[in-house]
Amino acid sequence: VIYCNSRPEATKTAQKLRGRLGDDIAFYHAGVASAERAQVERFFREGAIRVVVATSAFGEGIDLPDVRHVFLYHLNFDFTEFNQQAGRSGRDGEGASIHLLFGERDRRINDFIIEREAPTLETLRRIYAAMKRMTPDRALHMTYADVASTLDISRVEGPTISVAVRIFEDAELVETGEDDDGRYVRFLPVRGKVDLTATERYVEGEAEREAFARFCDVALTASPDVLEALIDRPIYPSNVPLLR
DSSP states (O other): OEEOSSHHHHHHHHHHHHHHHOSOEEEEOTTSOHHHHHHHHHHHHHTSOOEEEEOTTTTTTOOOTTOOEEEEOSOOSSHHHHHHHHTTTTTTSSOOEEEEOOOHHHHHHHHHHHHHHSOOHHHHHHHHHHHHHTOTTSEEOOOHHHHHHHHOOTTOOHHHHHHHHHHHHHTTSEEEEEETTEEEEEEOOOOSOOOGGGSHHHHHHHHHHHHHHHHHHHHTTSOHHHHHHHHHSOOOOTTSOOOO
């Protein structure tokens, strides 16, 4: 199993491998129809497919005992994801190998992904000010992708605008809805000081950023023995005593 951190990368990597190694290679991610995903899993179990290139979607609820090799093509985002993906190898107790193909360069890739999906406070302020200038009547009828393109702010794409609007809505800075012209974002009068850092989605984003930083501190520097110990340990909720 080869794990990638995005659907396009999983698809592209599988296609490259097919060109070199043959057709017994498939890709698997949430963008693939459920019937096709079930077929890939069945063919993999039966040996008709030797390699699956996948996102984290492959493994959720799937128990495959005899996976001999797991490749982590990209850097994971936290310890839990690393444990779950690497832990797919050798579940039958027989010998298996985990191949870590990521490096320091991948950290920058993940930082970009996190910032795109969890904008910083400064980015949120820039988005809010720019979007408000675009709406003299306080209502904006544009797709989030078009908004991002118009704003032309570094690392801000359609998903970034979507998250930002949710944060603004939680802070009662905007309201969203649908009228005869389609979906809209309407800016509301501001009453007093607004703390965007207190909104649930912003806090979640900061937690993702901190979890990734902690994981990098270990994953990019630790010895193979330390990383193997992380995989071998069971995953417990933080408030549950460890059973020995």
